[in-house]
Amino acid sequence: MPISHPAPQDGVLRMLEHAASIGVWRLDLDRGALEWSEQLAAIHRAPPGYRPDEPLAHYTPESRAKLAPLLQACIAEGAPFDDEAQVLQLDGRRSWVRALGQPVRDEAGRIVAVQGAVQEIAPRGARAATLLRMGAALSSGEAFVTIDANGQYTFLNEQAERLLGSDAQQLLGRRLWNSFQKTVRLRLEEQFRTACARGARLEFEELDARLAHWFEVRAFPFAGGMAAHLRDVTSRRKAQEQLRLLEGSISRLNDIVIITEAGPFSEPGPRIVFVNEAFERRTGYSRDEVVGRSPRFLQGPNSQRRALDQIRAALEEWRPARVDLINYKKNGEPYWVDLDVSPVWDKQRKLTHWVAVGRDVTERKLAEEKIQHLAFYDALTKLPNRQLLMDRLHAALSDPARPREGALMFIDLDNFKVLNDTLGHQKGDTLLQLVAERLRSCVSKGDTVARLGGDEFVILLENRGDKPLDPAKGARAVAERILAALGEPYVLPGYLHHSTCSIGVTLFGHTDRTVSELLKQADLAMYQAKNAGRNTVCFFDPEMQAVVSANAALASDLRQAWRETQFQIDYQPQVGHDGQMIGVEALLRWKHPQRGMVRPDHFIAAAEETSLIIPIGRWVLDQACAQIAAWAHRQERRHLTVAVNVSVRQFRHPEFVDEVMSAIEQSGIQPHKLKLELTESLLADGIDVTIAKMGRLKAMGVTLSLDDFGIGYSSLSYLKRLPLDQLKIDREFVKDILTDANDAAIAKAVINLAHSLDLDVLAEGVETEAQREFLARQGCHSYQGYLFCKPLPIDELEAFMERLPVEAPA
Numbered sequence: 001m002p003i004s005h006p007a008p009q010d011g012v013l014r015m016l017e018h019a020a021s022i023g024v025w026r027l028d029l030d031r032g033a034l035e036w037s038e039q040l041a042a043i044h045r046a047p048p049g050y051r052p053d054e055p056l057a058h059y060t061p062e063s064r065a066k067l068a069p070l071l072q073a074c075i076a077e078g079a080p081f082d083d084e085a086q087v088l089q090l091d092g093r094r095s096w097v098r099a100l101g102q103p104v105r106d107e108a109g110r111i112v113a114v115q116g117a118v119q120e121i122a123p124r125g126a127r128a129a130t131l132l133r134m135g136a137a138l139s140s141g142e143a144f145v146t147i148d149a150n151g152q153y154t155f156l157n158e159q160a161e162r163l164l165g166s167d168a169q170q171l172l173g174r175r176l177w178n179s180f181q182k183t184v185r186l187r188l189e190e191q192f193r194t195a196c197a198r199g200a201r202l203e204f205e206e207l208d209a210r211l212a213h214w215f216e217v218r219a220f221p222f223a224g225g226m227a228a229h230l231r232d233v234t235s236r237r238k239a240q241e242q243l244r245l246l247e248g249s250i251s252r253l254n255d256i257v258i259i260t261e262a263g264p265f266s267e268p269g270p271r272i273v274f275v276n277e278a279f280e281r282r283t284g285y286s287r288d289e290v291v292g293r294s295p296r297f298l299q300g301p302n303s304q305r306r307a308l309d310q311i312r313a314a315l316e317e318w319r320p321a322r323v324d325l326i327n328y329k330k331n332g333e334p335y336w337v338d339l340d341v342s343p344v345w346d347k348q349r350k351l352t353h354w355v356a357v358g359r360d361v362t363e364r365k366l367a368e369e370k371i372q373h374l375a376f377y378d379a380l381t382k383l384p385n386r387q388l389l390m391d392r393l394h395a396a397l398s399d400p401a402r403p404r405e406g407a408l409m410f411i412d413l414d415n416f417k418v419l420n421d422t423l424g425h426q427k428g429d430t431l432l433q434l435v436a437e438r439l440r441s442c443v444s445k446g447d448t449v450a451r452l453g454g455d456e457f458v459i460l461l462e463n464r465g466d467k468p469l470d471p472a473k474g475a476r477a478v479a480e481r482i483l484a485a486l487g488e489p490y491v492l493p494g495y496l497h498h499s500t501c502s503i504g505v506t507l508f509g510h511t512d513r514t515v516s517e518l519l520k521q522a523d524l525a526m527y528q529a530k531n532a533g534r535n536t537v538c539f540f541d542p543e544m545q546a547v548v549s550a551n552a553a554l555a556s557d558l559r560q561a562w563r564e565t566q567f568q569i570d571y572q573p574q575v576g577h578d579g580q581m582i583g584v585e586a587l588l589r590w591k592h593p594q595r596g597m598v599r600p601d602h603f604i605a606a607a608e609e610t611s612l613i614i615p616i617g618r619w620v621l622d623q624a625c626a627q628i629a630a631w632a633h634r635q636e637r638r639h640l641t642v643a644v645n646v647s648v649r650q651f652r653h654p655e656f657v658d659e660v661m662s663a664i665e666q667s668g669i670q671p672h673k674l675k676l677e678l679t680e681s682l683l684a685d686g687i688d689v690t691i692a693k694m695g696r697l698k699a700m701g702v703t704l705s706l707d708d709f710g711i712g713y714s715s716l717s718y719l720k721r722l723p724l725d726q727l728k729i730d731r732e733f734v735k736d737i738l739t740d741a742n743d744a745a746i747a748k749a750v751i752n753l754a755h756s757l758d759l760d761v762l763a764e765g766v767e768t769e770a771q772r773e774f775l776a777r778q779g780c781h782s783y784q785g786y787l788f789c790k791p792l793p794i795d796e797l798e799a800f801m802e803r804l805p806v807e808a809p810a
């Protein structure tokens with residue numbers, strides 16, 4: 001038994017000394033001082049504080065002779081000793097003791113003292129009495145037993161009987177380890193015997209198999225074997241077991257677990273006391289790096305304030321919270337965590353900890369974001385789509401917390417469809433992406449730039465109150481920026497593209513208007529901008545509404561007209577220098593059931609907008625070819641050409657050339673009898689494509705005439721490149737040719753230009769002989785106009801021609 005203190009002051013140790021009848025001593029070698037404990041004095045029946053001159057003074061001569069060399073060896077070589085010997089008590093009686101000694105070394109290993117113990121070995125009867133006293137003294141409510149060297153119970157107090165569920169009579173003589181599980185019995189027996197042999201303490205905790213209870217056994221040796229305290233530690237063991245299980249499972253969990261103490265929320269915040277392996281795996285932080293810190297270091301620039309406030313509010317009220325939150329890994333990478341934070345209380349309902357269990361939901365969040373993006377953003381340009389625009393517009397108009405002033409802007413690229421149809425969708429897509437970028441750069445961060453589809457973009461400008469602006473001024477400034485930005489050339493693969501846009505704006509803020517009303521108004525204003533010549537901005541005004549309503553009605557009537565074939569073709573003769581007919585121009589007429597005959601000027605624009613011009617135009621073409629075919633059988637008519645007006649939209653349709661070809665083939669006519677009248681607006685943009693298409697038509701043998709020439713578009717420079725046959729002088733110039741010097745000059749210039757380019761020239765709208773004469777003098781010898789004949793339905797034209805002395809050219 002190691003003794004570390006020569007004169008123990010500690011009460012418990014003293015009590016043990018007394019109970020076990022053990023006294024201790026120490027011989028300090030440097031000072032030669034010998035110290036005895038009180039119990040050692042008592043063993044010698046000496047008064048407390050008694051101390052002899054030398055260590056072996058009170059042994060009988062025989063015992064001294066035996067112990068002296070052992071003590072010497074211990075002092076010199078450090079050999080411990082343990083032997084039985086006889087002491088002479090001060091009252092003259094002899095008593096058997098067990099004498100133990102061992103060296104005490106300093107830090108350098110030098111033996112500086114010897115210390116030892118003396119244990120009285122009492123006769124059996126006396127020993128039992130001592131033990132009873134021991135039990136009574138030490139048990140103090142605890143179960144206490146003694147066991148002999150074979151492990152058999154020799155004494156049990158009442159508590160021990162209660163604890164072991166049997167009375168002493170049944171237990172005495174039974175072995176201590178018998179009640180434990182089979183698998184541990186052998187080990188316990190061995191440990192017990194070793195401890196007994198060495199006089200060492202033995203402590204263990206084992207499950208009593210019979211009682212299914214865990215016992216803690218603390219046994220210490222005494223002369224008769226071992227004295228032991230028993231304690232039922234089942235509940236502690238169960239708690240420990242549960243804890244171990246819990247910790248094991250928490251560690252193995254895939255979810256992140258963070259346990260913090262329930263500290264204050266103010267800086268530095270509750271400190272982490274535990275994180276599981278999943279946390280280490282997911283975040284890259286080791287447990288050591290995070291324990292003691294506040295979980296705040298896991299947050300970063302994109303952690304959501306609202307979610308954090310939600311946690312904090314819940315924690316302050318000691319209630320659980322669940323939020324989705326962005327946290328950051330050690331390498332700075334963000335991850336989404338679905339965090340469940342719960343308070344932990346102790347038995348006294350005192351808050352001790354917070355447990356946060358988090359599931360990494362990054363993948364789910366990314367998928368959600370993707371879905372969200374797909375639902376609310378345009379895949380091509382990454383701009384908000386119609387749905388998101390609607391949501392924002394609704395919010396702007398109906399959220400009382402937000403000021404309801406702002407502007408809605410419709411932006412449409414001029415002639416985008418031409419690019420798309422002729423250069424292909426890929427280039428069209430690239431252009432749209434570039435436009436989206438430029439639009440974004442024209443507005444502030446909080447404004448919405450959305451793509452509705454095709455080449456239609458919408459901008460929602462909102463006055464957010466921080467620096468209120470006059471919405472009209474703001475919108476005009478933005479619109480001008482956009483006109484400039486979108487007017488810059490675009491570098492498309494292998495092609496430098498020039499484009500413009502038309503912008504319609506409507507303002508909101510003072511009167512109650514619905515989202516769809518606003519959208520319609522901006523759309524209207526945009527069409528107004530288109531009509532005003534494109535590349536411009538138009539603000540909505542209520543008069544537009546009336547026009548648009550009329551247009552809408554017209555469009556719907558037009559659709560019905562097409563379904564019910566309310567169209568017919570009138571033909572107006574074209575005559576040569578000698579007044580003979582050289583051909584006709586086919587002019588479309590709409591026989592409206594209520595409105596009567598409607599002239600094309602009133603509906604061609606609506607037909608273009610509704611795209612009805614495509615099937616109608618094809619029909620006119622077929623009719624014209626059929627007419628040429630019909631005249632081909634008549635000698636006096638077979639030389640006549642039929643001119644057909646082709647609208648821009650029709651010409652730009654990707655299948656236009658094929659349609660002309662099939663009309664010619666199906667009717668079997670000579671292609672040059674078909675004269676296509678193209679308008680000058682075709683030259684406004686996409687000139688290369690126009691030229692290419694004209695070239696294909698020309699190659700087929702079709703005659704090409706440029707209608708309304710001189711109205712604008714300053715395309716003279718292109719004229720040389722166009723495979724034309726004829727220029728038509730617009731009736732607008734012819735009208736005042738005799739009175740307006742300007743018109744006369746233009747007419748002359750067109751005639752000269754035609755001659756220099758080796759083209760025919762035909763003047764339309766010739767109403768008087770004087771006009772014809774003037775034109776003839778300038779070198780224009782082909783005419784069309786009321787002077788000769790108005791446009792007539794085919795049967796009237798036939799009758800008209802019958803009356804004419806037509807002479808077919810040879």
Ligand SMILES: Nc1nc2c(ncn2[C@@H]2O[C@@H]3COP(=O)(O)O[C@H]4[C@@H](O)[C@H](n5cnc6c(=O)[nH]c(N)nc65)O[C@@H]4COP(=O)(O)O[C@H]3[C@H]2O)c(=O)[nH]1
Pocket residue numbers: 572586587588599600601604617620644645646647677707708731764765766767784785786787791
């Ligand atoms: N004041 C006056 N006018 C005369 C005289 N001689 C003829 N006109 C009118 O001048 C127009 C000539 O046709 P346009 O310049 O090609 O102009 C045409 C043409 O651009 C378009 N159009 C007509 N038919 C079609 C068609 O089938 N397809 C397409 N895309 N456009 C068509 O509608 C325009 C107007 O056609 P209309 O109303 O038929 O008007 C016709 C004709 O009736 C005259 O001496 N004095």
